Amino acid sequence: MSDLHPVSGSRRDPGAPGPLLRLLKMLWADKPATCAALFLLLVVLCAVFGPMLLDAVASKQNLRGRNAPPFDLSQPWVMWLGGDQLGRPLLARIVTAASNTMAIATGAVLASMTIGTALGLAAGWSRGRLGQAIPRLADVIMSFPSLLLAVIVLYMLEPSVGNIILVLAITRIPVYLRTARAEVLEVRERMFVQAAIVMGASVPRIVFRHILPVILPTLVTIATLDFAFVMLAESALSFLGIGIQPPEVTWGLMVAQGRPYLTTAWGLSFWPGLAIILTTLSLNLLSNWMRIALDPAQRWRLETGGKKNG
Secondary structure: OOOOOOOOOOOOOOOOOEEEEHHHHHHHHHHHHHHHHHHHHHHHHHHHHHHHHHHHHOOOHHHHHOOOOOOOOOHHHHHOOEEEOOOEEEEHHHHHHHHHHHHHHHHHHHHHHHHHHHHHHHHHOOOHHHHHHHHHHHHHHHOOOOOHHHHHHHOOOOOHHHHHHHHHHHHHHHHHHHHHHHHHHHHOOOOOHHHHHHHOOOOOHHHHHHHHHHHHHHHHHHHHHHHHHHHHHHHHHHHHHOOOOOOOOOOOHHHHHHHHHOOOOOOHHHHHHHHHHHHHHHHHHHHHHHHHHHOOOOOHHOOOOOOOOO
16 A cells, blocks of 8 residues: 555655544643533533433422422432422433534534535636625625524424524525635635646536545534534524423523522523533634644644744
8 A cells, every 4th residue: 555645645654643643632732622522522422312311300390399409419419400490300401401402503503514615615616607696695694683583484483403403504504605615716726726627627526626625624613613603592592482492401491491590599590501601612612722733834733732843
């Protein structure tokens, strides 16, 4: 097997670590990003396994435990964060609510990123009417405030996980569309793209083999930040009463349901709100790390601990 690098043509060092191991080492060198990644891993595990393990516990009502205070170690561990207005354990509900919260954010980000990137690639490569019409579509969507558009659409439709994902995805498409288009317009003028055109490569091969890998790190970084934005938008919709409806539950809905009890049972809104804050903060820290790790000009900061070799 050849030791040549597939892009640069230079020989690989047989003892050099693979790309995944190299990323993990850079992640470990950035302690805040490491803590953020571990916390997000915990959230993902709660979202995947929480409903299977704690769904029955989270939905079981106990009126004797209504608005139970937190940190009562005499109670079972699921009640350590207290109980809600129906006596259901807050800890179990926060764990199970992670499933819907993550599903909405992941679905909206993946849908908007896929559609927006595809439209951005088409708009950036085409120099005809298509290249002019697609950005106008983004301008039309962005002319409406995203949260207001979501409120109007969800008011007319039934609030459900699918409809919320659809609405939030539509409002975020222009972000990826405009970013991808700008990146394509710049990358298509580089010499390796022009060489591929001269050699007679097809348009799909040029776009997906030579252009998309170059612009993908920027889009992934934006998606990490957008994940936090979508989470906050879903929480705002649930807080307004047009998001997820009971018996389904999300962190935003838990905050909304605990609002009338802020003076008597502060934990009902505090704990799910803290989960939202920590998750969005972790996403921002991880996004900042990804921006550096995926940039060849800045990657040395992580590989050398911020000290450039002389």
